[in-house]
Amino acid sequence: MEKITSTQNAKVKKWQHLTTKKGHHKFHQYLVEGWHTVGDAIAAEQPVVQVAATPEQLDEHAQDIPDDVERFEITDEIAKKLSDTVTPQGIFAVIDILAAEHVDPDEATGAWLLLDRIQDPGNIGTMVxxxxxxxxxxxxxxxxxxSRYTPKVIRAMQGSQFHIRLSEDDLGNWVSAFEARQIPVYGxxxxxxxxxYQTVEPQPAFGLIMGNEGQGMSERLMSQTTTNLYIPIKGQAESLNVAVAAGILMFKLNQNLV
Amino acid sequence: MEKITSTQNAKVKKWQHLTTKKGHHKFHQYLVEGWHTVGDAIAAEQPVVQVAATPEQLDEHAQDIPDDVERFEITDEIAKKLSDTVTPQGIFAVIDILAAEHVDPDEATGAWLLLDRIQDPGNIGTMVxxxxxxxxxxxxxxxxxxSRYTPKVIRAMQGSQFHIRLSEDDLGNWVSAFEARQIPVYGxxxxxxxxxYQTVEPQPAFGLIMGNEGQGMSERLMSQTTTNLYIPIKGQAESLNVAVAAGILMFKLNQNLV
Incomplete structure (x- = not known):
């Protein structure tokens, strides 16, 4: 196993790059951090190709890392450099981004959350x-x-990205496909x-669109949905946080399933 | 009006201090940022004592700032130093923390959210x-x-701190007082x-306790509530974000009011 001690090492620089959108496009890989996520990725049989960890973390998790995953020993200083947190745990994994993850809306079943220009990584991760x-x-x-591959989004997803399907697409395709199949799409x-929203009967299959934090959903999409829902607000608050609103709608619309 | 141009000015240092817990305790004042919050505080007749702003911001908002509020002109550089954001708007206000804000649970009416050791500023602000x-x-x-006076909490509250009542207290006092008054308290x-939670009838008055992000509610409080609620989780997610869970519960329990 290779030991890396310099923060200037080329591998360290590449791993850092894998926390950015540019790096994701260039290498088709992303970096995850902490055993919670690394272990979830392995358990979900994600294409984990490398693990970099401090000696303590390697000792603790060695038996849970598959044999075909390349291992690197790193220092606390390198862990700090790679980490998005104040107190890094000291374990990281490089995972391949697979082109095959695309989902065809003509074949999608059940309930789907559709994100229209959501910006805040914490909101995105929390909604997943x-x-x-x-x-x-x-x-x-x-x-x-x-992007769903940045550290803040990954942290907020808490491993849920390995439990449900994620796809990237023009939402117009989903709205058209669902309507052709007579599956409701709620804006x-x-x-x-x-x-x-309280007057909608829960459905076994539907799409729910949540819009941009400041501007809401695009007008174009809004005009294409089956119906648009609102959450009545009682106090003087102007709006709800988008992840909170999504939570209220998802648990109401899918109520018969839980 | 005093013009301040040095980031080393004593007032600038004090204002910076007013974004920290230590500063709040020492001066019984806190700093807010951006016209959205400054204007809301003025509209809500909060004890705003000073406004510090760039010339552009002073021009734009001068007529909305009451005459008894002390004004300071500051530079973009100082605004950057005081700001919690990447692109500061350039307007700040100092507000007094009033001891009289304490709410007596023997006299509280309606629905109350009780926060048990919540740590994340974004979660706290979003719940308010x-x-x-x-x-x-x-x-x-x-x-x-x-603390409710730190920049990240204030930003996430989006002005709601001026619309509803906020208090600090031992939650045990609230549980005892509500139970003596036969008002339900839900853990x-x-x-x-x-x-x-779906089986609970909405109530006109109640308390709802949300617990720490990692550990949940304290055992002691859990044993004192009228009943404890859970949100059934369908997928493989281990839990919900606390602010999302709070949103689902608040909109369900107070459903008859909205």
Missing amino acids: RTADAAGFSGVVFGNGTS SALDKDAQN | RTADAAGFSGVVFGNGTS SALDKDAQN
Whole structure:
């Protein structure tokens, strides 16, 4: 096993690069951090190709890392450099990004969360985690939604990316495909002319679109949905956080499943 | 009006200090940022004592700042130093922390959210914002819950701290007072022996306790509640983000009010 001691080592620089969008495009790989996520990725049979860890972390987890995964011993200083957190655990994995992860909306079953230009990594990750908990089949990242391979998104997903399906697509394709199959697609609106979410009967299969934090859903998508839903707000708050709103809608719409 | 141009100026140092817990204790004041929050504080007749802003921001908002508020002109460089964001708007206000904000649980009416050792500033702020939107009367910050006067909490509250009542207290006092008044107090649990939240009838007055992100509610409080609720989880997710769980529970329990 190779021991790396310099933060200037070329592998360290590449791993750092794998926490950025540019790095993901260049290498078709991404970096995850912490045993919670690394172990989840291995358990979910993700294409983990390398593990880099401090001696303590290697000792602790060696028997859980498959034999075909390349291992590197790193220093605490390198762990700090690679980490997105203040107190890094000291274990990282490089995972291949597979082109085959694309989901065909003509064949998708169950409930799907569709993200329209969501920006905040914490919101995105939390929505994936909530979709998993609400029994959704998957989440589609629409054009303009932040990458699912950045450290903050990965941390907020808490391993749920390995439990449900994730895809990237033009949401227009999903709306058209679902409507052709007579599966409802719900938009979300702040508009009181939209339908109160409490009046919708839970469905076995549907799409739910959540829109950008500041601007909401695009007008174009809004006009294509089966119906648009709103959550009645009682106090003086102007709106809900998008991940909270998504949670309320997902647990209501999929209520018969949980 | 005093113009301040040095980032080493004593006032700038004090304002910076007012973004920390130590500063809040020493001066009984806190700093807020951005016109959204500064304007909300003025509209809510909060004790705003000073405004510091760049010339552009002072020009834009001068007529909305009351005459008895002391004004300071600052540079972009100082704004950057005071700001918690990457691109500061350039307007800040110093607000007094009033001792009189304490709420007596023997006199509290309506629905109250009780926070038991919640750590993450974003979660805390989002829960206050959601409590406002769900028509709650207020939020009680229990012992061990992060301060409500730090920049990240203030940003996530989005002005809702000026719409509903906030208090700090030992949550044991609230549980005892509500039970003596026969007002239900609901705990939240991951435990499937707890009651499914969907089976609870909405109430006009109640307390809802949300617990620490990692450890959940304290055992002591859990044993004192009227009943403990859980949200059934369908997928492989281990739990929900605490702010999402709080949103689902608040909108269900207070359903008759919205």
